[in-house]
Amino acid sequence: MSMSDKDEDAESLLSGIEHYHEKVHRGTFSVSKLLLLCLSYLLTAGGGAWLGSNWLFSPASICAELTARYSPVIGDLGLSYKTVQYNGSFFKLNAFRQDAGPEVDAAWSSLGVDYRAIAVPSDQASRSGFAQDQVKISEKYGGGFPANVEGLHHLHCLNLLRKSLYYNFDYYHAQGEGAFKNNDVILKNHITHCLDIIRQQLMCIVDVGMLGQVWWDPQAPKSFVDFNTKHMCRSFEEIRQWAEERQLPEHMPKDFLAPPKEGDLIYDAVP
Numbered sequence: 001m002s003m004s005d006k007d008e009d010a011e012s013l014l015s016g017i018e019h020y021h022e023k024v025h026r027g028t029f030s031v032s033k034l035l036l037l038c039l040s041y042l043l044t045a046g047g048g049a050w051l052g053s054n055w056l057f058s059p060a061s062i063c064a065e066l067t068a069r070y071s072p073v074i075g076d077l078g079l080s081y082k083t084v085q086y087n088g089s090f091f092k093l094n095a096f097r098q099d100a101g102p103e104v105d106a107a108w109s110s111l112g113v114d115y116r117a118i119a120v121p122s123d124q125a126s127r128s129g130f131a132q133d134q135v136k137i138s139e140k141y142g143g144g145f146p147a148n149v150e151g152l153h154h155l156h157c158l159n160l161l162r163k164s165l166y167y168n169f170d171y172y173h174a175q176g177e178g179a180f181k182n183n184d185v186i187l188k189n190h191i192t193h194c195l196d197i198i199r200q201q202l203m204c205i206v207d208v209g210m211l212g213q214v215w216w217d218p219q220a221p222k223s224f225v226d227f228n229t230k231h232m233c234r235s236f237e238e239i240r241q242w243a244e245e246r247q248l249p250e251h252m253p254k255d256f257l258a259p260p261k262e263g264d265l266i267y268d269a270v271p
């Protein structure tokens, strides 16, 4: 639901209440009608405050407006936040830190790292940062612009770095799936592309939280950095689900993409 849809909803809601007021005014005065008037006034004021704090002027929606570029995720879900405790354990391995194998792959896969593209509707394309001559889906197949949620690409990249770690590399290289289907020159470019995208992302959203220290070893206390910090995090699960549900079909017909038109920008090389 877009902001303007919400405005319209809010307006029609309020206009309904105005009409109610008029009816109350037209009747002859009585105590019960005065009570009714007060009650409806309270409901209007209370409803307005609720709308204001939860919907139109919520800190989260103002925050989204100021700190995130528009995307259909924001249009559909808004941005909601919750407190998350990081797992910064040094020696206790969670599901994402296991040795190469089907279990650890399943853990990473459950994050949506390999989802197919979604379609950004044409009327949200320019707000989402797309030029009109970018790649489009044929009208025959619903139109729109094929696109991926950027945060899921970052996780895809992190997963590729994991697979490329010196102690995992041989396993995934022998398997020859996904990025490992390519020759080693392309694979190396893919890996450094991923490393550098994650660098830029981490710099973009530089975390200004503080890592304190804790004592360990009661016999001979030593200090150690406490990596198990709390964070205000966007609701990842909601966004993952949004992207999962909207994936384009697995097998694309040959004419799925609309070919470029005369005058559309076509780069000489991969940008």
Ligand SMILES: *[C@@H]1O[C@H](CO)[C@@H](O)[C@H](O)[C@H]1NC(C)=O
Pocket: 086, 087, 088, 089, 092, 093, 094, 095, 228
């Ligand atoms: C981190 O994960 C490991 C493995 O699941 C668990 O044993 C440990 O208690 C977790 N630590 C925190 C602080 O959540």
